[in-house]
Amino acid sequence: MELFELTVYELQEKIKKREISSEEIVKSIYKRINEVENTIKSFITLADEKNILENAKKIDAKNEYNGLAGIPYALKDIFCTSDFRTTCSSKMLENFVPTYNASATVKLREQDAILMGKLNMDEFAMGSSTERSAFHLTCNPWDLERVPGGSSGGSAAAVAAGEIPFALGTDTGGSLRQPAAFCGVVGLKPTYGRVSRWGVIAFASSLDQAGPITKDVRDTAIIMNEIAGYDSLDSNSLDVEVPDYTQFLNQDIKGLKIGYPKEYFQEYVTQEVKDAVINALKKYEELGAVVEEVSLPYTEYALPAYYLIAPAEASANLARFDGVRFGYRDTNAENVLDMFKQSRSAAFNNEVKRRILFGTNSLRSNNYEDYYLKAQKVRRLVRDDFTRVFKDYDVIVAPTTPTTAFKIGEQINHPIILYLNDIITVPVNLAGLPGMSIPCGFSDGLPIGMQLIGKPFDEGTLIKAGHAFEQSTDYHKAKPAVGVK
Amino acid sequence: MAYETVIGLEVHVELKTKTKIFCGCSTDFGAEPNTQVCPSCAGFPGTVPVLNKKAVELAVKAGLSLNCEIANYSKFDRKNYFYPDLPKAYQISQYDYPICGKGYIDIDISGESKRIGITRAHLEEDAGKLVHQGSITTTTSSLVDLNRSSVPLLEIVSEPEMRSGIEARLYLEKLRSILLFAGVSDCKMQEGSLRCDANVSVRPYGQAEFGTRVEIKNLNSFKALEKAIEFEAKRHVDAIEDGEELIQETRTWDDEKQVTKSMRTKEDAEDYRYFPDPDLPPIKLNEAFINDIKENLPELPDEAQKRLVEKYNLPNYDASLLTMTPDVLTFFDECMKEYEDAKVVSNWMMGELTRLLNQNNIELSESKINPEHLINMLQLINKGTISGKMAKTVFEEMFNSGKDPEAIIKEKGLVQISDEETLLATIEEVINNNPKVLEDYKAGKEKAFGFFVGQVMKATKGQANPAIVNKLLKEKLNGE
Numbered sequence: 001m002e003l004f005e006l007t008v009y010e011l012q013e014k015i016k017k018r019e020i021s022s023e024e025i026v027k028s029i030y031k032r033i034n035e036v037e038n039t040i041k042s043f044i045t046l047a048d049e050k051n052i053l054e055n056a057k058k059i060d061a062k063n064e065y066n067g068l069a070g071i072p073y074a075l076k077d078i079f080c081t082s083d084f085r086t087t088c089s090s091k092m093l094e095n096f097v098p099t100y101n102a103s104a105t106v107k108l109r110e111q112d113a114i115l116m117g118k119l120n121m122d123e124f125a126m127g128s129s130t131e132r133s134a135f136h137l138t139c140n141p142w143d144l145e146r147v148p149g150g151s152s153g154g155s156a157a158a159v160a161a162g163e164i165p166f167a168l169g170t171d172t173g174g175s176l177r178q179p180a181a182f183c184g185v186v187g188l189k190p191t192y193g194r195v196s197r198w199g200v201i202a203f204a205s206s207l208d209q210a211g212p213i214t215k216d217v218r219d220t221a222i223i224m225n226e227i228a229g230y231d232s233l234d235s236n237s238l239d240v241e242v243p244d245y246t247q248f249l250n251q252d253i254k255g256l257k258i259g260y261p262k263e264y265f266q267e268y269v270t271q272e273v274k275d276a277v278i279n280a281l282k283k284y285e286e287l288g289a290v291v292e293e294v295s296l297p298y299t300e301y302a303l304p305a306y307y308l309i310a311p312a313e314a315s316a317n318l319a320r321f322d323g324v325r326f327g328y329r330d331t332n333a334e335n336v337l338d339m340f341k342q343s344r345s346a347a348f349n350n351e352v353k354r355r356i357l358f359g360t361n362s363l364r365s366n367n368y369e370d371y372y373l374k375a376q377k378v379r380r381l382v383r384d385d386f387t388r389v390f391k392d393y394d395v396i397v398a399p400t401t402p403t404t405a406f407k408i409g410e411q412i413n414h415p416i417i418l419y420l421n422d423i424i425t426v427p428v429n430l431a432g433l434p435g436m437s438i439p440c441g442f443s444d445g446l447p448i449g450m451q452l453i454g455k456p457f458d459e460g461t462l463i464k465a466g467h468a469f470e471q472s473t474d475y476h477k478a479k480p481a482v483g484v485k
Numbered sequence: 486m487a488y489e490t491v492i493g494l495e496v497h498v499e500l501k502t503k504t505k506i507f508c509g510c511s512t513d514f515g516a517e518p519n520t521q522v523c524p525s526c527a528g529f530p531g532t533v534p535v536l537n538k539k540a541v542e543l544a545v546k547a548g549l550s551l552n553c554e555i556a557n558y559s560k561f562d563r564k565n566y567f568y569p570d571l572p573k574a575y576q577i578s579q580y581d582y583p584i585c586g587k588g589y590i591d592i593d594i595s596g597e598s599k600r601i602g603i604t605r606a607h608l609e610e611d612a613g614k615l616v617h618q619g620s621i622t623t624t625t626s627s628l629v630d631l632n633r634s635s636v637p638l639l640e641i642v643s644e645p646e647m648r649s650g651i652e653a654r655l656y657l658e659k660l661r662s663i664l665l666f667a668g669v670s671d672c673k674m675q676e677g678s679l680r681c682d683a684n685v686s687v688r689p690y691g692q693a694e695f696g697t698r699v700e701i702k703n704l705n706s707f708k709a710l711e712k713a714i715e716f717e718a719k720r721h722v723d724a725i726e727d728g729e730e731l732i733q734e735t736r737t738w739d740d741e742k743q744v745t746k747s748m749r750t751k752e753d754a755e756d757y758r759y760f761p762d763p764d765l766p767p768i769k770l771n772e773a774f775i776n777d778i779k780e781n782l783p784e785l786p787d788e789a790q791k792r793l794v795e796k797y798n799l800p801n802y803d804a805s806l807l808t809m810t811p812d813v814l815t816f817f818d819e820c821m822k823e824y825e826d827a828k829v830v831s832n833w834m835m836g837e838l839t840r841l842l843n844q845n846n847i848e849l850s851e852s853k854i855n856p857e858h859l860i861n862m863l864q865l866i867n868k869g870t871i872s873g874k875m876a877k878t879v880f881e882e883m884f885n886s887g888k889d890p891e892a893i894i895k896e897k898g899l900v901q902i903s904d905e906e907t908l909l910a911t912i913e914e915v916i917n918n919n920p921k922v923l924e925d926y927k928a929g930k931e932k933a934f935g936f937f938v939g940q941v942m943k944a945t946k947g948q949a950n951p952a953i954v955n956k957l958l959k960e961k962l963n964g965e
Contacts (some may be wrong), residue, residue: 080531093530100524102531201530206763235535235765313763316563319574320528324629336627340567363565363758372760 003028022056022070036483042158069112077118089133092347102199120154141480146405149179156183174425177437181400181449192432193238196231204310217466221245248464254288263299264398276441308375315359400437400449439475493645499678506637507534518630526635528572540637550667553588560767570613583607602644611636650714697731713738797827819856853887862890
């Protein structure tokens with residue numbers, strides 16, 4: 001087995017035992033990237049090999065093999081980094097190099113993890129296929145004609161293809177879990193406030209949450225140990241103690257109460273996906289868990305509420321891209337107002353413009369109560385649904401997505417159909433809960449994702465339940481054939 | 486027909502914090518452009534605001550000083566609009582849940598007290614500043630200075646309960662003195678830490694509904710506020726009398742021409758699309774926090790005024806002037822530690838001191854005079870070392886140079902001559918030199934006496950003790 005195929009945990013073990021060096025890992029990673037990147041195209045900016053190798057040698061020379069030292073990773077290009085441009089896959093920020101680093105990445109840097117570059121995404125995280133990148137498409141490693149999902153599509157594809165052992169992505173309405181499901185990897189959206197948002201370019205501030213994409217649940221626990229925790233720079237970051245997430249691995253799940261909401265198994269979910277998740281539920285019963293049907297009646301209102309709240313916040317968050325201080329500026333404008341308008345017209349894609357218009361319209365004073373405020377009330381009801389179910393259950397299990405990865409170009413001109421991809425992931429963001437997607441089956445060679453939803457700050461139980469499933473199945477071990485001659 | 490002017494004021498006060506309201510940048514005034522800026526207050530992508538607790542504390546302190554209800558729950562909202570000096574393209578402000586609710590302040594109008602209601606006071610961040618190359622209309626490029634961006638402001642909105650430019654000025658002066666005493670702001674209008682907009686309308690007396698309202702922006706002095714309102718009220722009355730229709734608009738005050746000018750009409754008014762800022766959790770204050778601030782409030786102008794009247798028997802008028810700023814009151818209180826006659830101190834402060842401050846256009850803290858010197862000077866008058874007239878010269882010199890009165894007297898040779906023998910010699914000389922006036926005096930012309938006094942003063946270069954001169958002269962003239 002080659003080094004690029006290993007998990008973070010496996011790499012850590014080998015480094016600790018002095019079997020391998022960081023330099024060797026990095027070399028293997030570059031070899032893999034050279035092999036498949038032309039096909040997958042998950043990176044927007046890739047670090048210079050010479051620099052990274054030098055960095056790896058320095059870390060090797062330190063001779064302290066703790067934590068993530070010497071382990072390569074990459075970031076969705078929404079995390080601000082001072083050594084790589086941060087584009088959000090937009091022409092607006094094509095050449096933008098921040099002077100600061102996102103808090104979540106600072107922690108990884110302090111561990112001496114090696115940042116290899118920035119990964120493709122839908123522009124400003126708006127999209128479910130990574131087709132909305134201003135730079136290029138990213139392909140699903142399992143089927144190059146298919147999308148990797150989005151908006152963290154680059155992150156999921158890179159991990160699935162073995163280009164990187166782990167990556168960080170963000171999830172506003174499913175942007176981390178849906179691509180993880182499409183690419184057959186693990187994606188965890190932590191509780192809102194668990195991982196600092198500082199330095200993560202905002203799409204919808206009350207919903208955005210950063211999290212890891214990894215090859216298995218054990219790695220998710222390892223990465224969460226490093227990135228979770230209170231940050232005084234983020235007012236919504238919560239000062240709740242961070243447990244050692246690896247203690248939830250290899251635990252018995254006898255008596256664990258699992259609820260599966262009937263609303264998440266409706267006709268919009270394909271039979272193959274339903275079957276895979278139902279089989280997984282059977283597996284849980286075999287493992288001693290108590291599995292029962294539950295109801296989340298406000299589910300059908302979650303998606304419309306989301307598509308009012310997220311664009312409203314986005315319309316304000318993206319207003320700072322006005323060409324005045326950074327990013328793209330139209331230099332032909334005759335006055336300042338035209339400069340604003342023309343810069344924004346030229347540098348945002350249609351999906352971003354569509355959502356800015358949605359959001360602007362729903363916040364207009366004569367629409368506010370009918371749209372934005374009503375959506376906030378729905379949000380409360382959706383949250384109450386979960387609170388009620390979590391009185392009796394430890395975990396909620398559902399499909400992550402209604403279908404497996406769809407074909408490139410198939411849905412791009414049907415925004416509403418595209419929005420439906422998020423139908424089972426969005427309620428989790430509205431409620432601020434942790435949600436994790438893990439592989440649970442295949443259909444026509446395409447991975448299927450199962451979503452585990454937990455109580456606030458109870459990522460531990462998701463890791464426990466996820467790992468128990470992983471230990472008794474092999475889905476997470478399957479690898480796409482990409483790059484194999 | 487007789488008309489009534491209706492005025493409400495919106496006052497922006499910069500809170501006295503060391504750092505900005507949502508980041509750690511300094512709020513010092515007058516720094517080089519863009520030297521007090523970080524990615525957060527420059528609105529860079531990925532940055533999020535973190536609330537400065539001190540700003541909340543000062544807002545509560547201000548609210549309590551203005552008799553406001555303090556909200557246990559308040560929140561921040563985004564006020565959206567595009568402008569090059571607004572880095573995030575929205576201002577973080579408070580919309581429907583301000584930190585301070587209803588309150589009031591009392592003003593004195595020719596001896597009568599009038600209560601002016603405060604509608605609310607809310608926290609917000611300031612915007613940056615544009616520096617136009619040339620004038621705003623002709624400039625081809627403008628520069629952005631973000632030093633002020635995210636400086637904490639408290640916007641204090643009054644009820645429309647003022648009825649003249651003078652009332653508005655008195656309200657603003659009283660508001661300023663309260664905020665100064667509370668220690669929440671420097672309230673320097675010239676540095677923009679106190680800014681005022683006025684909403685003005687007129688209506689026939691007795692009419693319940695308001696007339697068409699005009700907002701006058703950025704009034705940067707008490708005088709400008711008063712003048713602009715008087716001008717605007719007259720303009721409205723003239724328009725109504727001439728049958729012209731007034732439009733709701735925003736105007737500015739042209740201090741040079743002493744007129745208001747139109748800035749924009751209501752049709753251009755923006756919809757700010759307020760909504761709760763998702764980056765900032767609501768502010769929840771408990772009673773203990775509020776009570777703690779309440780119990781530690783310093784003495785405020787109204788209390789201080791009452792104290793001066795009761796303790797020193799000063800007229801209300803004096804007491805109100807002595808409590809305009811904490812500096813003035815402290816000066817007075819310091820004097821009273823060493824001196825018993827409050828009215829004398831008050832007279833010097835309201836008279837000479839105020840005259841010199843106005844003449845030099847400075848605040849008391851910027852002058853060099855101190856209470857100890859004033860007391861020394863008053864004691865020198867009492868001892869007869871200097872006359873009251875000489876004291877004015879001494880006072881001005883103390884004000885300008887900060888020297889003690891003895892040094893000034895010595896330097897200027899201002900010692901009063903009270904020695905009877907010396908004075909008698911001069912008196913005899915003056916009488917001898919003016920035999921004609923002596924005749925007049927003997928013929929009963931009172932004026933002649935004054936002439937002799939004047940001549941003695943002249944001969945002694947003003948240093949003769951006038952009381953002794955009077956006494957000796959009378960003896961001399963009547964004795965012969």
